[in-house]
Amino acid sequence: ETGVTQSPTHLIKTRGQQVTLRCSSQSGHNTVSWYQQALGQGPQFIFQYYREEENGRGNFPPRFSGLQFPNYSSELNVNALELDDSALYLCASSEDRGLSYNEQFFGPGTRLTVL
């Protein structure tokens, strides 16, 4: 069974640029959630996708957007990058429409640095 994978591992961008991060969910999982973990902080929920539809969003501006594909893999896009976007971005997959008690399986994350 393949776990959650994310690419790239590390990424360096400059302010104003756009970035796309990718996530492959664990086999059999139809729900993907994205989290932002700034240095020294806990992860913060960005949004969740279930069967290609957004299923909840945290307190992030519209320049954070996402997609989920028919194979349940997902992308996180961030436009007009700001210095504060520098963080570890974590993807997590789960099954059954992200029911509250369902375990989320996390990938290793993508470390984004904005200069």
Next chain:
Amino acid sequence: AQSVTQLDSQVPVFEEAPVELRCNYSSSVSVYLFWYVQYPNQGLQLLLKYLSGSTLVKGINGFEAEFNKSQTSFHLRKPSVHISDTAEYFCAVSRMEYGNKLVFGAGTILRVKS
């Protein structure tokens, strides 16, 4: 909205000593509670979760946690730590009606010394 407070940013402890990592949450509605561990350069791994039933929950690697509704706490304990337990630990909650969208605390770094 719910929030999670982890009372200690760092906890140093000697190998084979007991440890308690504290977590308090605030929510006006029922929640599910989780503890995750993050080793350096890795994602989060679930240690244990409280959904309902017995307030003492046992997890992996010898960890356990006790849910205390009156004190809105969910402290993590281990009777004897190992060097390999050195990691960052996160407490998290999800509201029952909002799916498994987790709200995390700021984390506690456990440093086990020999």
